[in-house]
Amino acid sequence: MAVQELINTYTVHVYETGPDGRISLHALFDFMQDAASEHAVKLGYGRDDLLKKNHFWVLSRMYAEITEQPVWNDNVMVKTWPSGTDKMFAMRNYDIRFSDGGHIASASSSWLIIDRITKKIQRPDEFLIRYNNENDNVTPLLRGAVKLPGTSDGSPSPAFRVSVNDLDVNLHTNNVNYLRWICNTYDLNFIMNHYPSSVEINYLAESVFGDEIIIRTSWDEENESCFNHSVFRLNDDKELCRVRLCWKNKKALKK
Template identity: 30%
Template sequence: MKSYPGKSTFIVRSSEIDYNGNATMPALVSYMQEAAWENTRNLGISMYDLLERGLTWVLQRMRVEMFRYPSHGETIVVETWASGRERVFLHRDFRIYSLEGELLGQATSVWLVMDVVKRQMVSVPDFITDIEVVPDKEPLPFAKGKLPQPEQPTYTQQMPVRWHDIDLNRHVTNTRYLQWILDTLPTEIMEKQLREVDIIYKAESILGDTVLSEAGKGEAETILLHKLTSQETGKELVQARTEWRS
């Protein structure tokens, strides 16, 4: 079987916008993941297909760049395709378009396969690697390399893990981590509009945990560095870098 790009259409809903009437970054990431789900379902390797084998998909990294945020009621088209493999890392790209064909944003992501019982990453099984990756678009540059740590956090906040933070994998859903990173920041930063986010998921957090969110200045005025840590285990859960419009 060959893997081809898929297209999914979404309408921006009122529950997914900020007070300027534009879709939020977590909402856009949710659209992209939903499009990925549809594409993998058509290939027979969706999360449900993996769960039947005691496995699941886990997002390891995602880098998103937005050129224009769609507004409430606007219809968008999310195109996604498998863009390559590196050992246990599977790459998937996304592009977001308006109905008129305007490129609104793009993203590249890295996925792993996890054993749901052992909670450990495993080698990519044959039923996935047997699918030939045939992207018909130029792949975006892979998200690679380490992210710098915030040396002196300027903003901190504690986030208790509650029932609605948990997803099908029984851990905090990745869009919630992204939301917590942004919720830690003051209004004057959020009003500048997020241009780019690069986020690495390092460990899972479960119901009853408390997450410490920290953010500090990056290498430029428009850049912030972020870290999420479990207060129960001390594990670093997430690293991120955000870039804002000046």
């Protein structure tokens, strides 16, 4: 059977760029989330399909390697496909390119199905497993995300609260907004001169409207161009998200 894939083309709007005129990290991840959601609907496993069983999708882990940063008005093609199951996880991969075929990024993601009432993880049913495993013969573009160490004693950011604009349709913080929060902790001069070359994320727990948040940051011991970030909820010191973010000088970009 043919590979079950979806290809969408997005135009980078001015509001999706940062102060350097290049696409923001969270906007790039928005493109991937949008394509994944649309493809799930086409395959019969979209949000409304799962809600009929009182279930919903949750992104658990994601890893991306980025080689170029599109600019305002660039057309970006996002190809995505389910790529097998791993125990309770449904896997999905992405290949992102310019309209001329030039590479922008590759990514892998691990998703869970959660029961809305019990909050327990649900095992993928046989139909979903079969759909995903039909793409098993496709060579992965890169490895899957792994468990990150986080940083419990890193330098803390100023505290802030989850706002209405941070929420998704499940009334939880949208997964992309954790990246936006983390990028906001960086110095402007650093952002103007560097681009994110790889991003690895572990989502550990949900946050909701009004939660007070801090982000702890430390240098990565294995690579001085990388930082480890942990997002904490202050009232119970619950760790919500871990991110390993690596950077390169923008002089390495071709565009």
